[in-house]
Amino acid sequence: MSTYIIGDIHGCADELNRLLRKIKFNRLYDKLILAGDLVGRGPASEEVIAQLMEYGDAVVKVLGNHDLKLLATHYGLAAPKKSDRTERLLRSPRAKDYVAWLEDAKFAHWDEGGAVIVVHGGIPLNWPVSQLRKQVKLLEESIAEHGYEWLLRKMYSVGLPDGLSNDFESNLIYTAQALTRVKFVDSNGLMNTSFNCAPGSQPDCLYPWYACRDVKRNAGYKIVFGHWAALGMTISDYYICCDDGCVWGGNLCAVNLDDLSITKVASDHKADA
Numbered sequence: 001m002s003t004y005i006i007g008d009i010h011g012c013a014d015e016l017n018r019l020l021r022k023i024k025f026n027r028l029y030d031k032l033i034l035a036g037d038l039v040g041r042g043p044a045s046e047e048v049i050a051q052l053m054e055y056g057d058a059v060v061k062v063l064g065n066h067d068l069k070l071l072a073t074h075y076g077l078a079a080p081k082k083s084d085r086t087e088r089l090l091r092s093p094r095a096k097d098y099v100a101w102l103e104d105a106k107f108a109h110w111d112e113g114g115a116v117i118v119v120h121g122g123i124p125l126n127w128p129v130s131q132l133r134k135q136v137k138l139l140e141e142s143i144a145e146h147g148y149e150w151l152l153r154k155m156y157s158v159g160l161p162d163g164l165s166n167d168f169e170s171n172l173i174y175t176a177q178a179l180t181r182v183k184f185v186d187s188n189g190l191m192n193t194s195f196n197c198a199p200g201s202q203p204d205c206l207y208p209w210y211a212c213r214d215v216k217r218n219a220g221y222k223i224v225f226g227h228w229a230a231l232g233m234t235i236s237d238y239y240i241c242c243d244d245g246c247v248w249g250g251n252l253c254a255v256n257l258d259d260l261s262i263t264k265v266a267s268d269h270k271a272d273a
């Protein structure tokens with residue numbers, strides 16, 4: 001009876017299978033928390049979703065930017081890139097089932113037993129956990145009422161807001177973008193999406209979001225995120241990055257929340273882009 005967190009699978013179905021065998025995952029007793037970017041870039045996004053769907057309630061998924069891109073493409077709101085490699089999934093006779101399954105996901109997941117909060121990108125710099133809860137609740141309630149297509153239409157037509165404002169819809173967009181995409185922030189805590197490099201290679205005016213966040217705001221939780229293959233699998237006192245760049249030729253990792261032990265399998269391919 002263990003809970004595992006797995007980072008960016010990115011359509012790497014074979015590696016996912018090997019990893020689940022290696023940890024002896026049992027859908028009756030164990031739980032998987034997926035830190036987002038289940039699909040995109042890798043060769044077998046359809047197979048990843050089809051397999052995970054079979055695990056029912058044993059799987060909790062958090063949305064990543066590539067998962068949102070898939071949904072936006074499905075709704076005709078974003079043009080698919082060849083490097084997404086999601087065309088087969090979207091044309092599948094089961095596409096609507098895959099989309100419905102992916103939409104039953106979260107922007108942030110609290111695992112109280114493991115004292116972790118799982119997001120895909122990160123948490124806006126100044127938000128205490130209480131504010132994170134509030135913003136995620138507003139976002140998820142709005143999606144429940146209006147649907148993902150409604151949210152994605154706004155996300156793909158409005159630029160990235162600087163931060164929270166008095167505008168309710170702008171705040172929903174900011175929350176969704178920040179949680180799924182943040183890497184670097186500037187000295188004012190504003191998200192900068194222009195740089196996608198490893199921490200340490202960014203311009204001097206930017207900082208990894210987790211490096212300058214006041215850990216008191218984490219309220220005792222470790223923040224677990226993926227999204228940053230160039231950072232790689234990292235465990236620190238307050239943060240865990242669980243993206244070890246499988247789709248780029250790195251590893252797919254599972255973090256066991258019982259003892260924070262890490263199980264890795266090596267990638268057997270690289271993405272084309």
Ligand SMILES: [Mn+2]
Nearest residue numbers: 037064065227
């Ligand atoms: Mn990502």
